[in-house]
Amino acid sequence: MSIPPMTTVLPYPAGRVIPAASSALDIRRIRDDFPILRQKIHGKPLVYLDNAATTQKPNAVLDAIRKYYTADNANIHRAVHQLSERATRDYEAGRLTVQRFLGAAHSREIVFVRGATEGVNLVAASWGRTFLRPGDEIIVSTMEHHSNIVPWQLACEASGARLRVIPINDRGELLLDEYEKLLNDRTRLVAVTHLSNALGTINPVSRIIESAHARGAKVLLDAAQSASHLTIDVQELDCDFLVCSGHKLYGPTGIGVLYGKAELLEAMPPWQGGGDMIHTVSFNRTTYADLPNKFEAGTPDIAGVVGLAAALDYLSSVGIDRAAAHEDMLLAHATRRFEQIAGVRLVGTAEQKAAVLSFVVAEPVMSALDVGTKLDLEGIAVRTGHHCCQPLMDRFGLPGTARASFALYNTLAEVDALADSLTEIVHQATRRTRSLPVEATKEPCPAEMQLCGGTQATCPPHLEIEYAPAVAASPRAAGEELAEVFEFFDDWNDRYQYLIEMGDKLPKMPDAMKTECTRVHGCQSTVYLTARQKPGTADVLEFLADSDADLVRGLIGLLEHLYSGQKAADILAFDIEGYFAKLGLDQHLSMNRRNGLEAMLKRVRQHAAELAG
Numbered sequence: 001m002s003i004p005p006m007t008t009v010l011p012y013p014a015g016r017v018i019p020a021a022s023s024a025l026d027i028r029r030i031r032d033d034f035p036i037l038r039q040k041i042h043g044k045p046l047v048y049l050d051n052a053a054t055t056q057k058p059n060a061v062l063d064a065i066r067k068y069y070t071a072d073n074a075n076i077h078r079a080v081h082q083l084s085e086r087a088t089r090d091y092e093a094g095r096l097t098v099q100r101f102l103g104a105a106h107s108r109e110i111v112f113v114r115g116a117t118e119g120v121n122l123v124a125a126s127w128g129r130t131f132l133r134p135g136d137e138i139i140v141s142t143m144e145h146h147s148n149i150v151p152w153q154l155a156c157e158a159s160g161a162r163l164r165v166i167p168i169n170d171r172g173e174l175l176l177d178e179y180e181k182l183l184n185d186r187t188r189l190v191a192v193t194h195l196s197n198a199l200g201t202i203n204p205v206s207r208i209i210e211s212a213h214a215r216g217a218k219v220l221l222d223a224a225q226s227a228s229h230l231t232i233d234v235q236e237l238d239c240d241f242l243v244c245s246g247h248k249l250y251g252p253t254g255i256g257v258l259y260g261k262a263e264l265l266e267a268m269p270p271w272q273g274g275g276d277m278i279h280t281v282s283f284n285r286t287t288y289a290d291l292p293n294k295f296e297a298g299t300p301d302i303a304g305v306v307g308l309a310a311a312l313d314y315l316s317s318v319g320i321d322r323a324a325a326h327e328d329m330l331l332a333h334a335t336r337r338f339e340q341i342a343g344v345r346l347v348g349t350a351e352q353k354a355a356v357l358s359f360v361v362a363e364p365v366m367s368a369l370d371v372g373t374k375l376d377l378e379g380i381a382v383r384t385g386h387h388c389c390q391p392l393m394d395r396f397g398l399p400g401t402a403r404a405s406f407a408l409y410n411t412l413a414e415v416d417a418l419a420d421s422l423t424e425i426v427h428q429a430t431r432r433t434r435s436l437p438v439e440a441t442k443e444p445c446p447a448e449m450q451l452c453g454g455t456q457a458t459c460p461p462h463l464e465i466e467y468a469p470a471v472a473a474s475p476r477a478a479g480e481e482l483a484e485v486f487e488f489f490d491d492w493n494d495r496y497q498y499l500i501e502m503g504d505k506l507p508k509m510p511d512a513m514k515t516e517c518t519r520v521h522g523c524q525s526t527v528y529l530t531a532r533q534k535p536g537t538a539d540v541l542e543f544l545a546d547s548d549a550d551l552v553r554g555l556i557g558l559l560e561h562l563y564s565g566q567k568a569a570d571i572l573a574f575d576i577e578g579y580f581a582k583l584g585l586d587q588h589l590s591m592n593r594r595n596g597l598e599a600m601l602k603r604v605r606q607h608a609a610e611l612a613g
């Protein structure tokens with residue numbers, strides 16, 4: 001990203017000249033403002049690099065929320081008592097702070113919502129319902145977050161409009177020529193992200209807006225990521241709508257902003273009905289409040305607004321341009337270090353980038369989930385998965401990436417800790433030899449191969465393929481055996497390692513069986529599972545499964561140990577939840593992994609139910 005000129009006039013506080021971008025941040029002082037950063041994770045200092053998901057909160061925000069609840073809390077707008085007056089004053093002062101932060105012309109153009117997601121949904125529902133007709137078109141881009149895709153799909157379904165998609169190149173940059181070709185007289189709205197959460201790409205939004213306006217289309221900017229890294233002036237940009245979330249701006253969760261040009265918001269019907277959004281109500285006719293109250297039904301998140309305003313004040317006191325220059329320096333350093341780690345590939349190498357480094361370990365192939373889990377053991381928090389950008393991941397042919405994302409409190413030493421840990425993780429993985437699952441075809445498995453195990457327990461017996469054998473007379477007996485082994489281990493890392501090794505010794509699932517119909521969705525990693533009726537038996541189920549993630553292979557090892565080679569009725573009768581609770585596994589699995597385990601369990605039980613008839 002380009003560093004702003006020496007004297008940048010920021011829209012907030014109005015007219016104040018922020019010092020030169022080159023004046024370095026006092027990081028030690030800044031880190032002192034964030035108490036959460038002082039802790040250790042797994043005995044190591046916390047290195048928090050998941051800022052694109054949510055940022056940490058400075059004392060200024062925590063104190064403002066505490067002060068609000070301890071001194072001023074009351075409902076707003078409709079009372080004459082002191083506390084209500086104060087709460088109303090704080091809430092509306094927060095709106096003015098946001099107005100200045102975004103450079104909006106009027107405070108009535110600022111609508112408080114729960115977050116960027118709710119902002120997009122509001123526009124898609126209210127504006128969409130009013131202005132979209134069959135045959136109209138909405139343009140989004142390949143790199144959009146699901147929250148800037150799905151609301152438009154819903155609006156298209158409701159109106160008969162059509163979604164068009166701007167493609168990207170391999171660096172993760174929008175193909176602007178293709179965008180220009182997509183624009184036509186049917187285009188009603190262009191909804192694009194200002195800064196990609198998965199790639200870090202900064203999109204040329206001024207040009208996008210200018211071209212859309214030339215065809216009479218409106219533009220919604222998703223500023224969920226950009227608001228904390230780039231100076232935004234909605235009047236200068238001339239966007240029609242903009243959304244952002246407080247929690248990515250050092251503010252609280254549950255509060256966000258929809259900016260809309262006044263004439264557009266005026267022309268839109270209310271989205272939700274309730275208190276505070278009306279002028280008068282009768283059973284014959286209800287009239288609505290003026291902007292922005294028309295879109296703020298019910299008691300709003302008053303403390304959230306107070307916290308958000310404190311966060312924006314804090315960010316402004318640091319200087320968003322100075323913060324951005326610092327984050328650019330971290331990103332440049334991280335990029336240089338990562339480029340030197342053999343086997344690591346950066347995903348998203350746009351010329352204009354900010355604050356986000358997405359990567360995969362390509363040689364040896366490691367799942368993002370394993371990379372993230374191993375980094376967590378070093379106290380380093382990164383995000384793994386599709387980052388709510390599945391179409392983007394499909395474009396790159398990846399199930400997901402690991403992503404480090406930077407904020408104003410991160411340091412060069414933290415970037416080095418990340419790069420050093422990753423180097424070691426890749427080094428260790430290189431020493432392990434294991435054939436990893438191939439990328440599945442998108443095709444269902446061809447009928448002539450008769451390998452389908454995705455939905456039928458009655459697949460023809462594949463005598464040549466070895467399945468996992470029974471290890472005991474019943475799931476219960478197998479479970480008791482394992483529970484005894486587990487008692488010898490001190491912690492869950494050792495237990496997982498044992499499960500992974502156990503799973504590695506079991507028969508391998510042939511790559512040809514890894515197809516779309518054996519794929520188990522709902523897991524963060526890529527998982528395939530197939531089952532069959534054991535040849536020569538009437539009711540015994542055998543199964544095979546594999547994953548690209550070590551940890552998930554450990555869980556597969558556990559399931560195979562319990563279930564493979566067992567009678568379908570015994571599988572269905574076994575109290576698996578109770579068993580997991582007895583092992584303590586339910587306490588040691590993250591929500592994501594629990595969901596993945598449940599998806600695999602569901603598939604095994606489905607096969608067992610089909611076999612049991």
Ligand code: PMP
Pocket residue numbers: 052053114115116117118145147148193195196197222224225245388
């Ligand atoms: N858009 C982008 C680019 C994002 O990164 C996110 C959050 N990851 C959102 C939209 C949605 O934000 P929220 O969940 O706060 O509504």
